[in-house]
Amino acid sequence: MTKAENTTRQKIVETARALFHEQGYHATGMATILRLAGVNSGSLYHFFPSKEALLEAVLESYLGGLGPMLIDPVEAAFGDPVERIFGLLDQYRQALLMTDFSYGCPIGNLALEMGADDGDVARLIADNFAAWRDAIEGWLSAAFSAKDVDISGLTALTLAVMEGALMQARVAKKIEPFDEAVAQYRKMLGT
Amino acid sequence: MTKAENTTRQKIVETARALFHEQGYHATGMATILRLAGVNSGSLYHFFPSKEALLEAVLESYLGGLGPMLIDPVEAAFGDPVERIFGLLDQYRQALLMTDFSYGCPIGNLALEMGADDGDVARLIADNFAAWRDAIEGWLSAAFSAKDVDISGLTALTLAVMEGALMQARVAKKIEPFDEAVAQYRKMLGT
DNA sequence: TATTGAGTTGAATGATCAATCAAATTATTT
DNA sequence: AAATAATTTGATTGATCATTCAACTCAATA
Numbered sequence: 385m386t387k388a389e390n391t392t393r394q395k396i397v398e399t400a401r402a403l404f405h406e407q408g409y410h411a412t413g414m415a416t417i418l419r420l421a422g423v424n425s426g427s428l429y430h431f432f433p434s435k436e437a438l439l440e441a442v443l444e445s446y447l448g449g450l451g452p453m454l455i456d457p458v459e460a461a462f463g464d465p466v467e468r469i470f471g472l473l474d475q476y477r478q479a480l481l482m483t484d485f486s487y488g489c490p491i492g493n494l495a496l497e498m499g500a501d502d503g504d505v506a507r508l509i510a511d512n513f514a515a516w517r518d519a520i521e522g523w524l525s526a527a528f529s530a531k532d533v534d535i536s537g538l539t540a541l542t543l544a545v546m547e548g549a550l551m552q553a554r555v556a557k558k559i560e561p562f563d564e565a566v567a568q569y570r571k572m573l574g575t
Numbered sequence: 576m577t578k579a580e581n582t583t584r585q586k587i588v589e590t591a592r593a594l595f596h597e598q599g600y601h602a603t604g605m606a607t608i609l610r611l612a613g614v615n616s617g618s619l620y621h622f623f624p625s626k627e628a629l630l631e632a633v634l635e636s637y638l639g640g641l642g643p644m645l646i647d648p649v650e651a652a653f654g655d656p657v658e659r660i661f662g663l664l665d666q667y668r669q670a671l672l673m674t675d676f677s678y679g680c681p682i683g684n685l686a687l688e689m690g691a692d693d694g695d696v697a698r699l700i701a702d703n704f705a706a707w708r709d710a711i712e713g714w715l716s717a718a719f720s721a722k723d724v725d726i727s728g729l730t731a732l733t734l735a736v737m738e739g740a741l742m743q744a745r746v747a748k749k750i751e752p753f754d755e756a757v758a759q760y761r762k763m764l765g766t
Numbered sequence: 767t768a769t770t771g772a773g774t775t776g777a778a779t780g781a782t783c784a785a786t787c788a789a790a791t792t793a794t795t796t
Numbered sequence: 797a798a799a800t801a802a803t804t805t806g807a808t809t810g811a812t813c814a815t816t817c818a819a820c821t822c823a824a825t826a
Contacts, residue, residue, distance in 0.1 A: 408688055410601030410602050415814090425814090426773085426817080427773070496684045497599055497688045509746055510747060513747065540743060541759040543743055544739025544742075544743065544756045545732065547743075548736060548738040551686060552738075561731040565732045565735045581803090583803080604784085605784055616784090617805060618805080621802085626783095
């Protein structure tokens with residue numbers, strides 16, 4: 385499935401993904417998506433019945449891109465599972481610095497903005513989180529399965545550090561909270 | 576300052592606070608605020624020049640309420656500084672369970688939804704986070720200042736666990752990720 | 767080449783958005 | 797009681813919202 389996608393559809397999803405990430409879902413108007421994608425409204429609604437359906441496509445593209453875009457590169461760069469976790473954290477760190485602290489986790493942003501939601505969107509956000517969980521849990525298992533460690537709990541804590549550290553740095557517009565939280569997390573893993 | 580506030584103004588701020596929390600800022604229309612507050616638009620705009628100004632008032636009310644509504648009760652209930660932290664976490668836990676996992680941190684929600692923002696709103700969100708930081712840092716200092724601990728880093732990690740654990744439980748619609756993350760955090764504090 | 771259907775055009779729709787304002791009312795001060 | 801100020805009324809505004817649709821183009825197939 386999802387082989388050699390239509391180019392107009394792709395353009396729409398990628399434009400929407402960028403705008404939803406930068407501005408949020410509600411703050412992004414269809415007119416802006418259409419203008420930046422260089423597409424007419426009829427074309428968009430030929431592929432997507434609604435704005436919400438477009439958001440669902442964006443969330444599916446995040447889900448599909450998680451492996452090839454994030455997990456795989458990190459696994460290629462680092463052999464040690466623990467280093468892989470910090471490699472992922474460093475990706476966030478770089479994104480924060482490069483965007484002057486405007487970068488946020490796309491899934492985390494949508495999760496909190498769409499918190500009220502209860503339909504396909506909520507399910508897709510949960511699916512995305514679950515995929516992240518699985519990747520991190522796999523690494524932690526590889527590193528600590530022999531020892532007496534609660535892998536599931538450590539995974540939850542790891543995700544919490546990622547999202548929470550990112551949020552703090554973004555709000556404070558400085559990298560220190562992120563670095564400090566990660567340093568503490570690293571120390572904890574060491575013991 | 577802020578002595579014996581006008582009742583109409585209060586009603587508006589409290590209604591807006593509830594709606595912004597439940598639905599988010601952009602998803603909440605002024606018409607809904609007006610209807611639920613039982614107030615006419617002219618009255619609202621007599622007190623607040625814009626929707627954004629109303630959000631600023633809401634954020635100021637969060638800032639003012641942090642001590643009396645959250646910190647003080649927890650400090651009254653628990654003497655031990657570490658227990659106070661877990662008392663605060665338990666407040667979140669109860670809120671999650673009572674709302675069927677729809678409860679989110681009001682400040683965290685707004686922080687991620689308004690991430691693009693760069694004006695007074697962003698400053699007020701940062702002020703709120705700073706106030707939370709100060710409270711937690713005070714407790715951690717009382718507990719660990721003697722020992723060789725990075726209090727600032729531990730504070731950042733604590734906040735990250737709060738926000739990150741809440742986010743995960745909300746998305747997964749189950750308490751386990753929250754409990755697991757907190758359990759790991761507790762174990763870490765013990766060592 | 768005729769037919770079919772996927773894709774595109776872009777103006778138009780009604781709903782909802784935040785915000786306005788002159789007039790009326792109520793509260794405060796003189 | 798008169799004058800002034802603060803607050804409230806609520807219809808109305810223009811902008812923007814997501815969405816629709818009939819007409820059109822173009823590529824694939826028969």
